Every structure is written in C-alpha cells, then in structure tokens.
Amino acid sequence: MSAAEEIVTLQDDVFGILSQPQPAADSDLCIILLNAGFIHRSGPFRLHVRLARALAASGVAAFRYDAPGVGDALTRSSETQLQATRASLDALSAQFGYRRFVVGGICSAADLGWLLALADPRVVGLISIDGLARQGFWYSFGRMRRGLQKSPREWLTAIRLRLARSGASAAATASPEDLRDWPVRGSEREQLHRLVERKLEWFVLFTAGTSYFLHARQWLATFGREARSTLVEFRFWPRCDHTFFAESDRRKLIDAIVAWVGARFRH
Numbered sequence: 080m081s082a083a084e085e086i087v088t089l090q091d092d093v094f095g096i097l098s099q100p101q102p103a104a105d106s107d108l109c110i111i112l113l114n115a116g117f118i119h120r121s122g123p124f125r126l127h128v129r130l131a132r133a134l135a136a137s138g139v140a141a142f143r144y145d146a147p148g149v150g151d152a153l154t155r156s157s158e159t160q161l162q163a164t165r166a167s168l169d170a171l172s173a174q175f176g177y178r179r180f181v182v183g184g185i186c187s188a189a190d191l192g193w194l195l196a197l198a199d200p201r202v203v204g205l206i207s208i209d210g211l212a213r214q215g216f217w218y219s220f221g222r223m224r225r226g227l228q229k230s231p232r233e234w235l236t237a238i239r240l241r242l243a244r245s246g247a248s249a250a251a252t253a254s255p256e257d258l259r260d261w262p263v264r265g266s267e268r269e270q271l272h273r274l275v276e277r278k279l280e281w282f283v284l285f286t287a288g289t290s291y292f293l294h295a296r297q298w299l300a301t302f303g304r305e306a307r308s309t310l311v312e313f314r315f316w317p318r319c320d321h322t323f324f325a326e327s328d329r330r331k332l333i334d335a336i337v338a339w340v341g342a343r344f345r346h
Contacts (some may be wrong), residue, residue, distance in 0.1 A: 080101065082136050083101045083135075085099075089167050093146075097140060098134065098140065099135055101135075104139070107179055108139055110204075110340065112184050113188035113191050114184070116186055120145045124322065126333075137340070138345065140175075142167075146164065147160075160191055168201060182196065190259055190260040193205065193211065197273065200277065202279065204344065205274075205279060206282045209321055211262070213264065215300050255291040267301065275305050275310055281311045283313045284316065284335075285315050286317075288319070289321065298315075
C-alpha cells in the first residue's frame, strides 16, 4: 500500500501534514505525532516524516503538525498546548471523519499525550517515549551499577565535569519533575487505572538518553500493578539515545511502532 500526503489547515498559521493510505483505508483511526520539545514537526532527524509515511503505507493515517509557537506555527496561542491539540482533533474529525486517535511521541510529546489521553475519550492509544518515570530504589541501583561499569578514566572525567558545574545555576541541577509537565507525584497510578478501565492501548519506551530512568524495574515501581496490564507494551532500550541519532535505532523504532499499531488497532 502506498501513501498520499496533504496540507491540513487547523487555525491561523497552524497547519500539519496528513499522511493517508492509498487506496483509502476504511478506518476512523489517526495517529497524531506531537512535537518533541521545540523540534519542527518533521521530528528529530526526520523521524516523524518517516514514521508517518510508514504508518500510512501500513494502512493507518498519521498526522504531524506544529503546535502554536513551535516550528512553522510562529504565532503563539492564548490556548494551552492541551487545548490547541484537542482543537486539532476536532478539525481532523470534521474534515476527514476520524473518531479515534493515538497520540504522543518523544519527551514532552509523551507528557502532552498523557494529559490528552486523560482529557479526551477519543484518544484510544498512547505512544510514550522517554515519558513519566519516578526515581527511587531502582534508579539508585541502576546508577550504582552504571558507576561500577565505568573505567578509571571515565571516573576522572566525571569528577572534572562535576567540579566544573559546581558554580552553575540551579536550573542545571533541577530534577526532571521540575522541568517536565508531569502529574502530582503519587497520582499517576490512579490516572493509569482510569486509562486501563477505558481500554486505552499504551506503547511505552525508555532509552539510555534519559538521566532519570536507569533500570527497567523503575517502570513497575512508578505505576504499580496496572503497569502489568496486557494493554501496556513496555520496552527499555539502554543502548539507544534520546533523539534516535543512529539510523539503525530510527528504523528499529519505526518498525516497532508500526507493528504495535498493526497488532492493537488493525481489527
């Protein structure tokens, strides 16, 4: 199956690119790829472009757009990112008839996807790459294990860096919870329970590019028993970086997401 693309205007200067299967598939599902921080809608190293086209070629529409104030959407909006993104779902529903959405992406896109999933029942799936995870025992254990694997030269380099940063601003030592749009600590388990009750499918991936996720068991420690739900597909790639710089990592991620969407939503 091939893919066709068209520009979709949402509001003011906000627009996106919709990749659709050709011939058109009989589906009301659309994948929404959100901005990774302030990176243009093409994604890091054009990851979103390739992923959207691969999804469309597999029979599922995908939409990538710049939220207000990001990329080509130069005008900032009085709306929050959550409100603006819900408005994009409204526009896609009105123009193309999509009724179900899978949302998310990398880092801040995972955070926004989580909020959107909680706020909008049209969201039936979530893609979280380097999203929410709490530190704790298993983080400390992973940090200790990583330290034991360092060579003496690496330890000397780390000490020099620590000394060089000793006079840096407080922002340099801020925790992930200070910098990310995460729920109040302790509320994430109840929120996941609500999503599981709603039968939301969740693709979760952590890479070695995060400073706060160092051991796979942090996942269960964060979300508890609901994280074992068959609706949740968890992966940890400790040799992959945060932006998928390596071509092999980008191909691996695209294949994984396309396979997950096919397995969970093609019916």
